[in-house]
Amino acid sequence: MSTLTSIGNASSGSAPSDAGRDRALRLRGVTWLVWRQHRAAYWTLLIGGVVATAVIVYQRQGLVTYLEGYGYPGDLKEGWEHQAPTMALLRAVSVPLNYLPVLIGVFIGAPLLAADLENGTAKLVSTQSTSRVRWLTTKLGVTALIVGVSTAAVAAAFTWWWSPAKSSNFFLHWADKEVFDNSGPMLTALSLFTLFGGVAIGMLLRRMLLSMVVTMGFAVVVQVVWAYSRMSLANSVTITTRDGMQSPQPEMPDAAYEVDTSYLTSSGDLLGQSTCQSLSEKATEACAAKKSIVGWSVEYIPVSQMASMQWLGASILLALTAAVAAFIVLRGRKRVV
Known part of the structure; x- marks a missing residue:
């Protein structure tokens, strides 16, 4: 493992200070190996998150400029909903965001361990000096970090975009899944739960394609159950x-x-x-x-209960995510190959 992760060598001709600086700027050890193995998925998430956030921030400015003509940030004059140019776009963006947790679970969570178990990479890793637990926790940790950062940035931008029109029911109501599940902490919580659910399914089934299909069903069930239980978190x-x-x-x-x-x-x-x-x-x-x-x-x-409902729901989902993560690590510690 050390030969795979070493950075630089004596024949490179670099000065000691340059070599030290090079090591500080690069990932090393198992973290480098995990990044190298899944860098395509990670870069897709990061770049996609940056692009989506930038687009949403730009569109938010357009909405605010329009609303200022109707009295924003004070009480809005009647009739603004019928001509708002970006409100239809707000709905158009919110719909695909609802599928993001499903896509993360299917295309990132399910293959994360299933692919290694199917092609023998997991067995190769187990013969190295790195323990199974460290390999598993690094895989889970790096992936969860990138998913969390990307989805949190998009959700924060979406919340900021929608907030000037939160008092209106004309295009999107705060209780609709297009708003409730894409704003605040909910997008991140749902994404992490389906991510770890997909990882657990892949560990158990040990076949990538089969795991992706089953994870698709799991993610859809999560969305349906959450849709029916969402409003029960409130005090009416x-x-x-x-x-x-x-x-x-x-x-x-x-x-x-x-x-x-x-x-x-x-x-x-x-x-x-x-x-x-x-x-x-x-x-x-x-x-x-x-x-x-x-x-x-x-x-x-x-509508004042929206934030408390979201944080309560996110806490429940993150607690379930932690339980699934513990199951993955404990099972992987005993048997992962």
């Missing part, structure tokens, strides 16, 4: 009226996410909106009196 707020079922529904704050709207009875029970519908006016009043309907109940989640 309920507002009610007691002016009868013919009274207007209570108004929610701007950009609030509506959980449920129901009729409220005198006993505090909730009835669905289909209750007493499709009846004549007299029959509707009789039905309301019979069921003791006194008003409306609206349950919602304010």
